[in-house]
Amino acid sequence: MRCLNLAFYFVAFALFLTSCDEGGDRPDSGRGDFPRKPIKVVVPFGPGGDSDTFARIMQKTIRDHELLPEPLVILNVPGAGGTIGSRRVRDAAPDGYTILNLHEGIFTSKYAGRVSYGPEAFRPIAATAMSNLVICVREESPFKNLRDLLEAAAGKPDSILFGMAHGTPTHFAGRRLEKAGGDVQFRMVASGGGAKRRNDLVGKHIDVTPFSLAEYIGFEEGGLRAVAYLAEERHPELTDVPTARELGYEVVMPHVHYWWAPKSIPDVAVERIADVLEAAMETKYLRDKLAEAKTKPLFLRGAALEAHLTDREGEFQDVALVNYTGLPDPVLPILAIVAVLGGAISFRWFIGRDVVVKTPAVWRHGAFSCSVLAVYVLSMQVVGVSYVFATMAFIPALAVVGGARSKRSVATVTVLGIALACACFFIFTKVLVIDLP
Amino acid sequence: MIFEVLSDPSLVALVLLGTALGITVGAIPGLTGAMLISLSLPLTFSMDPQSALAFLVAMYVGSVSGGLITATLLRMPGTPASIITTLDGYPMAQSGQAGRALGLGIGASFVGGILSWIALALVAKPIAELSTALGPWEFLALVLMSLVLVVGVSGKSLSRGALSCSLGILCALPGTAPGSGESRLTFGFSSMDDGFKLLPVLIGLFALSRVFVVPPKSASKQGKVEGRIVLKLREWRTHWLNLFRSSAIGTGVGILPGIGANIGSLIAYSTARATSKAPEKFGTGSEEGVVASESANNATVGGALVPLIALGIPGSVIDAILLGAFVIHGLQPGPMLFANEPKIVGTIISSYLWANVAMVLLMLMSARWISKLARIKHHTLIPIVAAFCVLGSFSLANRFFDVWVMIGFGLAGCLLERWRIPLAPFVIGFVLTPLGEESMVAALMSSGGGWLPLFTRPMSLCFLVLAGLLLFWSLRQRRAISPDSE
Numbered sequence: 001m002r003c004l005n006l007a008f009y010f011v012a013f014a015l016f017l018t019s020c021d022e023g024g025d026r027p028d029s030g031r032g033d034f035p036r037k038p039i040k041v042v043v044p045f046g047p048g049g050d051s052d053t054f055a056r057i058m059q060k061t062i063r064d065h066e067l068l069p070e071p072l073v074i075l076n077v078p079g080a081g082g083t084i085g086s087r088r089v090r091d092a093a094p095d096g097y098t099i100l101n102l103h104e105g106i107f108t109s110k111y112a113g114r115v116s117y118g119p120e121a122f123r124p125i126a127a128t129a130m131s132n133l134v135i136c137v138r139e140e141s142p143f144k145n146l147r148d149l150l151e152a153a154a155g156k157p158d159s160i161l162f163g164m165a166h167g168t169p170t171h172f173a174g175r176r177l178e179k180a181g182g183d184v185q186f187r188m189v190a191s192g193g194g195a196k197r198r199n200d201l202v203g204k205h206i207d208v209t210p211f212s213l214a215e216y217i218g219f220e221e222g223g224l225r226a227v228a229y230l231a232e233e234r235h236p237e238l239t240d241v242p243t244a245r246e247l248g249y250e251v252v253m254p255h256v257h258y259w260w261a262p263k264s265i266p267d268v269a270v271e272r273i274a275d276v277l278e279a280a281m282e283t284k285y286l287r288d289k290l291a292e293a294k295t296k297p298l299f300l301r302g303a304a305l306e307a308h309l310t311d312r313e314g315e316f317q318d319v320a321l322v323n324y325t326g327l328p329d330p331v332l333p334i335l336a337i338v339a340v341l342g343g344a345i346s347f348r349w350f351i352g353r354d355v356v357v358k359t360p361a362v363w364r365h366g367a368f369s370c371s372v373l374a375v376y377v378l379s380m381q382v383v384g385v386s387y388v389f390a391t392m393a394f395i396p397a398l399a400v401v402g403g404a405r406s407k408r409s410v411a412t413v414t415v416l417g418i419a420l421a422c423a424c425f426f427i428f429t430k431v432l433v434i435d436l437p
Numbered sequence: 438m439i440f441e442v443l444s445d446p447s448l449v450a451l452v453l454l455g456t457a458l459g460i461t462v463g464a465i466p467g468l469t470g471a472m473l474i475s476l477s478l479p480l481t482f483s484m485d486p487q488s489a490l491a492f493l494v495a496m497y498v499g500s501v502s503g504g505l506i507t508a509t510l511l512r513m514p515g516t517p518a519s520i521i522t523t524l525d526g527y528p529m530a531q532s533g534q535a536g537r538a539l540g541l542g543i544g545a546s547f548v549g550g551i552l553s554w555i556a557l558a559l560v561a562k563p564i565a566e567l568s569t570a571l572g573p574w575e576f577l578a579l580v581l582m583s584l585v586l587v588v589g590v591s592g593k594s595l596s597r598g599a600l601s602c603s604l605g606i607l608c609a610l611p612g613t614a615p616g617s618g619e620s621r622l623t624f625g626f627s628s629m630d631d632g633f634k635l636l637p638v639l640i641g642l643f644a645l646s647r648v649f650v651v652p653p654k655s656a657s658k659q660g661k662v663e664g665r666i667v668l669k670l671r672e673w674r675t676h677w678l679n680l681f682r683s684s685a686i687g688t689g690v691g692i693l694p695g696i697g698a699n700i701g702s703l704i705a706y707s708t709a710r711a712t713s714k715a716p717e718k719f720g721t722g723s724e725e726g727v728v729a730s731e732s733a734n735n736a737t738v739g740g741a742l743v744p745l746i747a748l749g750i751p752g753s754v755i756d757a758i759l760l761g762a763f764v765i766h767g768l769q770p771g772p773m774l775f776a777n778e779p780k781i782v783g784t785i786i787s788s789y790l791w792a793n794v795a796m797v798l799l800m801l802m803s804a805r806w807i808s809k810l811a812r813i814k815h816h817t818l819i820p821i822v823a824a825f826c827v828l829g830s831f832s833l834a835n836r837f838f839d840v841w842v843m844i845g846f847g848l849a850g851c852l853l854e855r856w857r858i859p860l861a862p863f864v865i866g867f868v869l870t871p872l873g874e875e876s877m878v879a880a881l882m883s884s885g886g887g888w889l890p891l892f893t894r895p896m897s898l899c900f901l902v903l904a905g906l907l908l909f910w911s912l913r914q915r916r917a918i919s920p921d922s923e
Contacts, residue, residue, distance in 0.1 A: 046765055047765065047767070048765070048766045049767050076834065076835070077834050079631030080612065080613055080631035083630055084627075084628070084631055084836075088836075112618050113618065114618055114620075114630075115627075166615060166616065166617070166618050167618040187882070187885065189573075189879050189882045189883045190615060190878050190879050190882055191573070191879050192879070193769065194769075195771060195773040195774075198773060199568070199569050199772060200573070200879075202569045204572075205572030205573060206883070218777055219773070222773075324617075324878075324881075324882050326881060326885075326886035327616040327617070327881055327882075330610060331622060334607050334610065335607065337599075338604055338607055341599055341600035345596055365651045366649040366650065369648055369819075369823075374844070377827060377840050380837075381837040381840075391824055395821065395824055398648070398819065398823055399817060399819070402815060402816035403815075403816045404814070412817065413820065416817065416821070420824060421824075424824070424825075424828055428828065428832060434832040435835045
């Protein structure tokens with residue numbers, strides 16, 4: 001009986017937990033009272049990255065200055081260069097409670113052919129904070145400035161190794177420099193992310209590569225030298241680095257954090273979120289944070305934002321990425337190896353030359369536990385049962401499949417399941433901010 | 438490198454907690470360190486990277502050590518790393534020397550851990566600094582070497598190892614092709630644009646697969662600890678040489694990419710037998726056997742951390758999970774890690790040291806009752822493990838796709854094990870393929886399409902030759918001893 005009592009309290013507690021969460025989920029009754037529940041900001045990259053850090057600083061600013069009655073909730077949906085997260089927001093309900101924080105990745109993934117949609121699939125809310133790419137060479141490199149570099153490339157095409165990450169702004173920067181230098185030709189090398197490119201640059205495996213401003217500041221001491229800043233004007237703190245424009249090459253590559261919403265979001269919500277972001281950009285805290293990162297406190301909305309986005313789309317539209325064609329496709333060879341080895345092993349087994357180890361039949365147990373698991377996941381994914389209840393049922397069910405027979409052990413597992421479901425729900429939604437069903 | 442952990446009480450607490458959890462899970466037959474660490478990784482998402490890595494490294498140390506108690510007392514190795522310990526530990530326990538066997542095992546684990554910590558602290562930074570000399574060609578050669586090596590040493594049959602490895606490579610191919618940015622093998626599903634993520638794959642293979650197999654019988658008997666566990670320094674007199682040799686072997690095996698604790702303890706054990714004055718006692722309760730196996734398996738942990746933090750190449754299957762932790766916290770292992778995040782590197786190395794200290798204290802205090810853990814009913818543990826599998830893989834990117842991937846790989850892990858196809862080459866193939874392919878793409882782009890530099894650049898040639906030699910050596914060893922597969 002004590003067990004049952006305990007179970008009752010847990011269920012009551014679980015109901016309380018889930019009801020707390022849905023308390024704010026009423027339909028909007030009128031204008032002006034947006035938001036009525038937390039706004040989910042999808043960051044389509046992992047925690048700790050540049051986008052995530054910026055979104056979290058923004059979240060903290062808004063919370064500490066009480067700019068919104070409801071909190072922003074950061075949801076990391078990383079993968080495939082940001083397209084997994086952007087697709088999720090594009091397809092989300094356009095109610096203003098799911099928005100996207102994504103930089104120029106929104107252009108690059110379209111123009112690199114990764115996805116078929118670009119900024120036109122979203123409603124832009126605001127642009128916040130700007131820094132630009134820095135073109136770097138090795139410290140002891142013979143190229144004194146960007147002109148040297150582009151003239152050398154013009155004199156001997158396909159000889160200077162330009163490090164980049166495929167389909168990212170670094171790749172587009174390379175193509176735009178080639179174009180600006182009068183259709184010169186670098187040899188493009190897909191070296192990868194910032195730390196990898198820095199390594200390859202210092203180790204003489206590439207000759208030149210762009211870094212984001214944040215990366216450049218991090219690597220400054222490490223044996224590399226900036227030859228150009230791809231901005232409209234020189235950076236106030238890096239006054240000895242000329243812009244490409246000063247040298248006569250019209251290449252500007254900013255890095256801006258944009259905020260996007262699903263296309264048909266109500267105007268009220270757009271205005272409200274833009275107001276809040278604008279107010280946050282004015283706070284001393286955010287200004288100081290941006291100054292630390294040497295980032296410009298740009299803020300754009302409305303018509304200015306539209307014009308800016310059209311400009312930027314041009315940056316990416318004008319250059320076509322040329323894919324390097326001489327690469328082997330690993331899929332078929334690997335499939336062939338798998339088929340040959342698998343065939344050989346099954347053949348040996350078939351003709352009975354392989355030693356067969358006798359194990360008890362496991363299929364029944366495996367099939368049962370797998371079905372219980374599948375029902376559990378489907379009930380949350382498709383039916384929409386809340387995590388707490390699904391887990392409460394799942395744990396005893398699997399224990400019974402696993403061989404719990406006596407009343408006592410089933411009761412123990414039931415109580416355990418209820419406790420675990422509540423504890424996990426609390427920790428994951430409140431502490432770790434995971435979007436559990 | 439030494440005191441970073443001690444400067445922060447919360448880190449001390451995490452190291453203690455991690456070690457204790459590791460020992461507990463390591464001691465329970467059927468649960469492994471890889472399972473514990475892959476399931477704990479999602480919990481560390483919100484921690485700062487230092488705490489996360491200190492916690493995970495402490496679990497790693499604990500889980501490699503905990504298995505020795507149940508291996509000795511009940512002949513049920515809690516983790517694969519302790520399989521060799523059962524050979525001599527259990528006979529010793531049977532003849533009334535259980536306390537002594539545990540004392541030797543725990544002490545040897547500690548010495549192995551400390552010696553490999555010294556190697557880690559001394560070697561990691563120079564290797565990382567050297568690594569700017571490693572360009573795409575060298576990384577390609579290094580990946581090839583790792584794959585050859587892990588195929589060569591895992592499992593009883595070369596063809597099964599190779600099949601496992603190529604399956605791992607195949608599973609890493611869906612997603613975005615690094616050279617062209619085009620999607621491949623996604624079959625039109627946009628969720629597949631990023632392929633299979635490391636974490637759901639590992640959780641599936643190592644944790645969920647346990648849910649689908651028929652659970653091993655829980656121990657009915659209870660091993661009793663007879664005799665003193667804490668040994669006097671004098672009693673170690675005859676073991677010093679063996680300790681140093683086995684730790685050195687363990688560290689070396691650990692540094693080699695892809696192969697972990699069970700192989701290390703196997704090689705140290707057979708070396709100890711070959712050089713022993715009383716080789717006939719091995720397998721019937723030889724103290725030397727326990728010492729060799731336990732010092733070597735702990736030493737592999739420190740060794741395996743070297744290529745992980747210096748080059749980003751996992752030294753063992755658990756390091757593949759730690760690599761996932763680096764990636765999730767936005768850290769790129771390699772020389773820049775030492776330059777930009779000296780605090781994180783220092784914390785990792787120092788937490789390894791203090792986890793070993795914590796391990797020794799916790800094990801000596803709790804050895805008497807830890808063997809009772811083997812009596813916990815599996816039908817209470819398994820549902821909890823399964824619930825964490827689902828939660829962990831969902832929380833990676835807040836999507837159910839990863840949960841289904843995890844379930845799929847759980848089934849695959851089950852089937853692979855049933856067909857006696859080793860899992861280690863699969864995991865290492867899966868983890869190293871992106872690095873290998875990106876390096877290949879960058880290398881071919883920089884050479885304009887020619888493969889020649891792979892053989893003409895001294896360092897990449899060196900790695901290839903080394904790969905050949907190691908393969909040859911492991912094939913010869915395969916004849917001499919038959920390794921237990923994992």
